[in-house]
Amino acid sequence: MSLLKVTGLGKSFGGVKAVDGIDFELHAGELLALIGPNGAGKSTTFNMVNGQLQANSGSILLDGVELVGLQPREIWRLGVGRTFQIAETFASLTVVENVQMALLSADRKLFSFWRKAADYKRTQALDLLDKVGMAEQADRPCSVLAYGDVKRVELAIAMANAPKLLLMDEPTAGMAPKERNELMALTKKLVVERNMAVLFTEHSMDVVFAYADRMIVLARGRLIAQGRPEEIRAHPKVQEVYFGSGKTFEKERKQMESV
Template sequence: MTGTLLKVENLGKSFGGVKAVDGISFELPPGELLALIGPNGAGKSTTFNMVNGQLKADQGSITLDGQELVGRKPREIWRMGVGRTFQIAETFASLTVVENVQMALLSHDRKLFSTWRRAADHKRDEALALLDQVGMKSQADRPCSVLAYGDVKRVELAIAMANSPKLLLMDEPTAGMAPKERNSLMALTKELVIQRGMAVLFTEHSMDVVFAYADRMIVLARGRLIAQGKPLEIRDHPKVQEVYFGTGKTFEKKAAAVGEAA
């Protein structure tokens, strides 16, 4: 796929006298997984929250299919086709798996507060289809409270897909997961990207996940974008080695398998 879905230009945000994000620019086309990485305090979460509308940018522009996102509320951005998952999975533990997805479908149809119909009567088939895509249809009628954490993350992904997003934002998607669960979730995400032609912007601390699944990477340090490119280009980038990884020993170890496979 060609063209640009998400375009960020000269984006900036300050808190007091501290520039959390300092004039960064990048683009994201459909059908791509873009990893946003950097050390603690680099500005990743601030950037993420400005794209999602939780924070308003002090300067710059964020456009989705040419439509400006700066100044819009998160709910409006969600209705424009931006889904999101969180570092700590957010589901209703007291509801069943399928009811969690149905609640998201209700919200997307603007019926959550305008109807007295039970969620169980609303688009169950559509909810089950979403659960089938993430491998959770067989557990549809179980309460979320009894699920393993990896399964909860899959349910959250199904919820995030309820608005048929063009862009999916994933904040530390594999946090708290075992290696096998991490790979399973990201392989599923990659498959959905290919099937749906959507784009994914994700933050992640696990370099094995980043190198295995990101099509490109952008690297922030102290609020500034210091590098962007394909994973193997980032691995060998001198500024990245110096600023983000110190000596680079840990980084090179994590990336070794990718280099050998290339």
Template structure:
């Protein structure tokens, strides 16, 4: 696996509060990396600086050597970065397959034409993406009729439409039942391996983090306090003290607010 993402000395301040200070990490192709930490740790701030939703005050975010700091989210997306959101983002009034076709239209740089039906655009490719996430049988249902776990699966298919090199997943299993959580993350892990795609995700469900992350980075009070394999992070005394709790292997505050 080769290094794809390099985050160096990242920093962000909101007024008098240093939300993120001197955070550095890297991510390799084919690797699944979890970003965790207690309430106020700076997870979401760091995550959003990588994706371009926030601009870093200091530091660098490089994707295959290209600087991302200062670029708009749509520019970062076109460089090969996909994203899913804590609250799934789909067009509820469109069918499942039309949602994926919209993503394919955007990836191709196409707009609607009075002379061409958008519903015919790369439908077979959209169906193949839905098959990838187990949603092909529901292709012609409106997204508004889907269970929330199925909406999350459709969102993953949308994120894969432009074949990203890096996939950012913000709380990917939020609101999902336990079986659905594991199904979605097992699929994500498999896609990372098969497509040589890097995955960075934030997550509150520690069963998901320790089951599917190859490596884990832990933030506290805006700073990186630990990095390593699940076993290394689980046994880290500082992580236990500030987040997991001593003697705990799979629990953390379930009602924390990412920051």
């Protein structure tokens, strides 16, 4: 049984169909890449799964529970974590305090002025930081971290609610090649260890082809292909979209040819 099942998903803005009736499934223990040229509908699809946008049509089932109509906070509590293209952390807090705040949220605990967040589940927070290689920097403020380390902290934060499904929006944006590979290798390791699923968007084709178990490709709001990386690389519609429009997708074309 699929962990995530998307059926007939659609979203329009005025008269424009940003996403036009797409279907896909995602299983536990799997990394699924959502790719496509600019304007394909990737972000719209991603944000509908997370509840930041409400679908006009279709269904999004997580373990049989309908997500359409729910708010992001409700979806988080059902076991969906998320990282963002621009890392979201509290720069004024320490690394461990950032994770502790996420644990407070996951446990529905209100912050009280007489009880410091630093007293709450520090051991659990440190364990999460150890999983992402950041335990030794636990007491440093996030404001002084290198960007690649901030991304690791964000991943620990996203894991605070023990997600079944992790949504990663451009996880390697702004990172050097070595950092990109380290972050995705770490994500792959966590997927296997925790038997969770990951849906991620990504522009770096080297990352996509190296780490995705399967891929879905959108173009102009429609799903044009899905399958394993080797199938997508050889798919005629994908080749037409990426290779057949002059210089529009030149960057993606070069990346795909290099992997």
